[in-house]
Amino acid sequence: MIELKQITKQYLGQAMPAVENLSLSIPEGEICVLVGPSGCGKSTILRMINRMIEPTSGTVTIKGEDVSSTDSDQLRMGIGYVIQQIGLLPHRTIAENIAIVPRLYKWPKERIAKRVDELIVMMGLDLEKTRGKYPSQLSGGQMQRVGVARAMAVDPPIMLMDEPFGAVDPIARNHLQDELLRLQKEIKKTIVFVTHDINEAIKMGDNIAIFDAGKLVQFGTPEEILTNPKNSFVENFIGHDRVVKKLNLYRADDAMQPVGCLVKESDLQSAGQRMKDAGTEVAFLLNEVGQRLGHLTFAEFEAGKGDLEGLRKKVLRTEKAFVQISTSLPDALSLLLEFDSDYLGILKGDELCGMLSFKDIRKHVYRKDGE
Amino acid sequence: MSWENFRFALFEKAPEALFEHSMIVVITITIAILISVPLGVLLTRPKYKGLGLVTLNVLNVLQAIPGLAIIALALPILGLGMKPAVVALLFQSLLPIVRNTIAGLIGVSPDVKEAACGMGMSQRRILLEVEIPLAMPIILSGIRTATVYVVSIGTLAALIGAGGLGNLIMGGLALFRPEYLLVGAGLGAIMAITLERSLSYLERRITPPGMRVS
Numbered sequence: 306m307i308e309l310k311q312i313t314k315q316y317l318g319q320a321m322p323a324v325e326n327l328s329l330s331i332p333e334g335e336i337c338v339l340v341g342p343s344g345c346g347k348s349t350i351l352r353m354i355n356r357m358i359e360p361t362s363g364t365v366t367i368k369g370e371d372v373s374s375t376d377s378d379q380l381r382m383g384i385g386y387v388i389q390q391i392g393l394l395p396h397r398t399i400a401e402n403i404a405i406v407p408r409l410y411k412w413p414k415e416r417i418a419k420r421v422d423e424l425i426v427m428m429g430l431d432l433e434k435t436r437g438k439y440p441s442q443l444s445g446g447q448m449q450r451v452g453v454a455r456a457m458a459v460d461p462p463i464m465l466m467d468e469p470f471g472a473v474d475p476i477a478r479n480h481l482q483d484e485l486l487r488l489q490k491e492i493k494k495t496i497v498f499v500t501h502d503i504n505e506a507i508k509m510g511d512n513i514a515i516f517d518a519g520k521l522v523q524f525g526t527p528e529e530i531l532t533n534p535k536n537s538f539v540e541n542f543i544g545h546d547r548v549v550k551k552l553n554l555y556r557a558d559d560a561m562q563p564v565g566c567l568v569k570e571s572d573l574q575s576a577g578q579r580m581k582d583a584g585t586e587v588a589f590l591l592n593e594v595g596q597r598l599g600h601l602t603f604a605e606f607e608a609g610k611g612d613l614e615g616l617r618k619k620v621l622r623t624e625k626a627f628v629q630i631s632t633s634l635p636d637a638l639s640l641l642l643e644f645d646s647d648y649l650g651i652l653k654g655d656e657l658c659g660m661l662s663f664k665d666i667r668k669h670v671y672r673k674d675g676e
Numbered sequence: 677m678s679w680e681n682f683r684f685a686l687f688e689k690a691p692e693a694l695f696e697h698s699m700i701v702v703i704t705i706t707i708a709i710l711i712s713v714p715l716g717v718l719l720t721r722p723k724y725k726g727l728g729l730v731t732l733n734v735l736n737v738l739q740a741i742p743g744l745a746i747i748a749l750a751l752p753i754l755g756l757g758m759k760p761a762v763v764a765l766l767f768q769s770l771l772p773i774v775r776n777t778i779a780g781l782i783g784v785s786p787d788v789k790e791a792a793c794g795m796g797m798s799q800r801r802i803l804l805e806v807e808i809p810l811a812m813p814i815i816l817s818g819i820r821t822a823t824v825y826v827v828s829i830g831t832l833a834a835l836i837g838a839g840g841l842g843n844l845i846m847g848g849l850a851l852f853r854p855e856y857l858l859v860g861a862g863l864g865a866i867m868a869i870t871l872e873r874s875l876s877y878l879e880r881r882i883t884p885p886g887m888r889v890s
């Protein structure tokens with residue numbers, strides 16, 4: 306949808322170009338994150354899309370149309386723009402701030418008022434309390450919500466966001482990120498999101514473009530980039546906890562395996578044989594009415610074969626070792642350690658649909674592409 | 677001191693003098709605003725930014741010339757009357773307004789301007805709806821300085837036949853009538869203080885509610 310073709314930007318009086326021969330195609334309806342160290346040209350790229358800056362050479366096209374042939378004010382009215390410093394007009398109320406672009410489009414008053422209210426609610430702000438306030442009366446997080454609402458006022462198909470959550474505290478930032486992701490599921494905008502924080506990039510991006518000193522180093526999904534960093538720059542930029550970061554991309558159901566063996570409590574003494582028959586190393590135990598009691602590994606069974614009561618106790622120690630399929634792998638890993646258990650039962654609602662071990666997690670993270 | 681003289685100065689002479697003085701002030705300040713604010717705006721546009729400093733320096737020099745000298749210089753060039761007085765006073769009332777217009781406009785947060793531009797507001801719209809409203813309190817404070825200045829230096833304009841409260845003061849000096857002096861100077865002071873107070877009230881009133889320091 307947005308296409309950058311051989312873009313170079315050389316600022317006057319700078320030795321090196323801020324952006325050098327960049328070609329990048331930004332897919333429609335997804336979040337594309339531009340990430341890289343400070344000063345690598347991210348903002349410059351973003352601002353060439355809405356013509357706040359003109360490239361020295363190369364073309365930017367949106368839906369096939371060269372932006373340099375459009376009226377720049379018209380172009381910008383149709384593209385949401387959010388910056389770290391927010392830039393709310395301090396002499397206008399929140400409602401008036403959100404209404405700026407609709408007013409540029411000359412919407413009728415009632416339509417503007419309705420849309421403003423809708424956006425304030427959508428951004429999770431208190432309608433009555435917020436509408437008439439001035440920006441200086443809001444917290445940083447609230448102001449940035451207004452900034453996002455303002456950019457979405459006329460429902461533009463494209464949003465450019467330049468370190469939008471960089472100035473808010475980490476807790477508020479996390480919230481804002483989550484909400485943007487939730488919102489994006491519904492609104493499916495083409496979002497170009499600039500950040501210098503690789504964690505934010507991995508969390509927010511459908512695709513990530515990594516830059517170093519004005520040059521595109523690698524473009525790909527977070528998974529591709531974490532799995533195959535192209536060079537040592539990318540590797541260093543990601544950090545030593547690359548694998549842990551990658552874990553964050555997955556949920557329990559991505560790595561789990563099917564449950565091999567279910568055993569009734571009354572059949573506990575035959576559990577070993579049943580595991581052998583099923584070719585699995587773990588059995589989940591159910592009581593007479595079908596409630597889950599926990600699990601038992603083949604090794605545990607072999608060690609305590611004679612003592613049924615002891616085995617039962619062992620099973621009950623893992624009574625809590627069940628998680629929902631939506632649990633992230635780092636959380637699952639943490640729970641495995643916390644329960645000191647070899648397996649976690651994976652639940653879908655109240656139904657046991659799989660199991661997960663350390664080995665499953667390891668295999669999943671190191672699996673080859675296409676496996 | 678005689679009551680008779682005082683009464684005569686206050687009721688027979690002062691109304692006309694006050695009217696002439698107000699005219700000088702109103703005309704001078706109006707023209708000064710019409711020149712200075714656009715000049716200040718122009719000098720803060722990226723294209724003309726380089727000229728800003730030069731202009732400010734020129735105006736600084738003009739401001740530094742004593743008011744009496746300017747008025748004296750105006751006489752041989754422009755002759756007698758209210759017109760040369762206004763021109764002479766104008767020179768000196770430009771600086772505070774231009775300077776404050778520039779300061780006010782430069783002081784507008786670049787983030788606010790960038791956001792406004794990024795939303796597709798035209799440069800004209802940004803100037804009228806964002807920059808000027810935000811700079812207004814500072815511009816007004818420049819106008820206030822210039823006004824007080826014109827009211828007081830305006831009394832010297834009588835020297836070149838412009839009339840005004842200066843007439844009463846000069847008359848008082850020439851005829852040894854302290855009552856005239858008192859009425860002229862007193863009314864001048866009252867006028868200056870009244871204008872100063874009302875403009876600073878206005879300044880507070882037009883400060884956008886979101887920006888008032890409460």
Ligand SMILES: Nc1ncnc2c1ncn2[C@@H]1O[C@H](COP(=O)(O)OP(=O)(O)O)[C@@H](O)[C@H]1O
Binds near residue numbers: 316317341343344
């Ligand atoms: N208006 C400008 N004039 C000159 N140089 C600039 C300008 N804007 C940015 N630069 C330079 O271009 C480079 C890239 O800047 P920028 O795009 O802001 O980087 P980033 O957003 O990645 O931090 C930097 O070296 C910066 O100093």
Ligand SMILES: [Mg+2]
Binds near residue numbers: 347348349467
């Ligand atoms: Mg930047």
